Amino acid sequence: MNTQWVQFVNDIKAQYGKDFVPLHEPTFNDKEIEYVTDCVKTGWVSSVGAYVTRFEEELAKFVGVKRAVAVVNGTAALHIALKIAGVELEDEVLMPSLTFVATANAVTYLGAVPHFIDVSMDTLGIDPIKLKSHLNRMAEIRNGELFNKETGRRIKALVPMHTFGHPVELDELVALCDTYNLVLVEDAAESLGSYYKGKHTGGFGKVSAISFNGNKIITTGGGGAIVTDDEALADYAKHLTTTAKVPHRWEYEHDEIGYNYRMPNINAALGCAQLEKLPEFLQQKRELANKIGQLITELEGVKLFKEPTNCSSNYWLQTIILDERYKRDEILTFLNDNHILSRPIWKPMHQLNIFRNCPKSTLVNTELIQKRIINIPSSCFKRIGGSEL
Known part of the structure; x- marks a missing residue:
């Protein structure tokens, strides 16, 4: 060399x-030790505790959305985000091919199909011009929904990913979603603290996902969050990620298939210190x-x-x-x-x-x-x- x-x-x-x-x-120091120690002393270290609520509220405020739902990792966040956005069995979901495998995995968890789109050299994320050209060639709107003419499957959602924290061209992608009746679900796993035209990433999608893995800009050890301005969707996300348990003083009643995706309180304590x-x-x-x-x-x-x-x-x-x-x-x-x-x-x-x-x-x-x-x-x-x- x-x-x-x-x-x-x-x-x-x-x-x-x-x-x-x-x-x-x-990066950890005394603040993380203080909060985690306090969490341990309370005895509330698992899926219920004050730090979970605090972390969700402070995260939502930072991102500039109404609600955040803390979960066990970013992949779980994206899985549930796609589900509550309406992605169903055999739907196609548009996404960059140049992404971490979790983006595609989360789609397949729902029995849906990843549909890969080229990226821009300027953003490393989905190229809206190439996406529009591709959709004009192979897709059509029928009864208010977009379908792939080649496979016959419904194309339900668009999942842009902000590569290494660099925002994609969101205005153009939002406009394409409006034109083609697509749901925008942002994979903001890597972009906490990134802004597009002054607005935080994750705030453009109907629902979005963030990651707090150990290598992210802040970490909860493992962890993720679903963020949205839709209160009803946030409530549904919270319900699904806490095993779809119906609230009751002692009964174990579950009203649909749920997921044990809850962020433990001890991880949220770490997250509160990091978020500061x-x-x-x-x-x-x-x-x-x-x-x-x-x-x-x-x-x-x-x-x-x-x-x-x-x-x-x-x-x-x-x-x-x-x-x-x-x-x-x-x-x-x-x-x-x-x-x-x-x-x-x-x-x-x-x-x-x-x-x-x-x-x-x-x-x-x-x-x-x-x-x-x-x-x-x-x-x-x-x-x-x-x-x-």
Whole structure:
């Protein structure tokens, strides 16, 4: 590897002050210990407790929606979001092929079918122009609902995913949903703290999903949330995720098939502490992006992916894009061999055997981007450029 990359490795290690630099680490201090300890002392550590309610209320306020329902992980949140949005057996759900497998998995839990759409080079998310062209070619509206002319199945929902925290072109996608009678369900798993034209991601969909996995910008250990402005849908989500149990002082009455997706109180306590720090984390992430941008100026043929126009991204994972002179896996091998933990973007869903027969648009950008993107260390609390982040 050339001296530019050797220097880049040395710079990253120097900035973080360690020889092994993980991809992303959570940040904890006395506040997390205080809240979790308090939770343990109350004895309410499982699915009921004051921290769950507090976390839901504070999260809804931060996102700018009426309700949030805390659940066990982001995949569970998306599963229930799709269900309460009306996705049913054999429906098709439009989504990017360039996404984490959970997006497609959640659709299949309902017996529905993922339908893969190409992405924009500007956002890494669904390209609205390509989506419109694709729908005009292969879909038609019958009796107020959209159908795939090739498969005969109803196309019920659109699930844009905000890749690495960078918002997609939501105005255009909302307009397409209105035109084609689609339900918008945002996969905002990675975009807590990201805004499109001043409005928080997750606030555009009829219902949306957020993740608090250990590697996210804030974490509850595991965890997720369903967010919505629809009070009735929020109540239904809460009911389904608590085993669809009918309230009663002692009887175990369940009125439909439910799911044990409740977030434990002890996880919510951790989340409350993390949520208090989120504005600080967002500022640190932005400073980190600026610093990484400076470091890679010395690397020929490499650029940092930056937030799209009219957006404020949380910069959850720092993303570099290689030009055609590089072989991605050679760079990944070099970085990881030198203890700079780095990862490629996900293998596109249409390339996985489990989804190879799903309907799809042409996916030119998806296949090009997949060969060029690398995520590099993105923890925001280490020493960067002489300041303690």
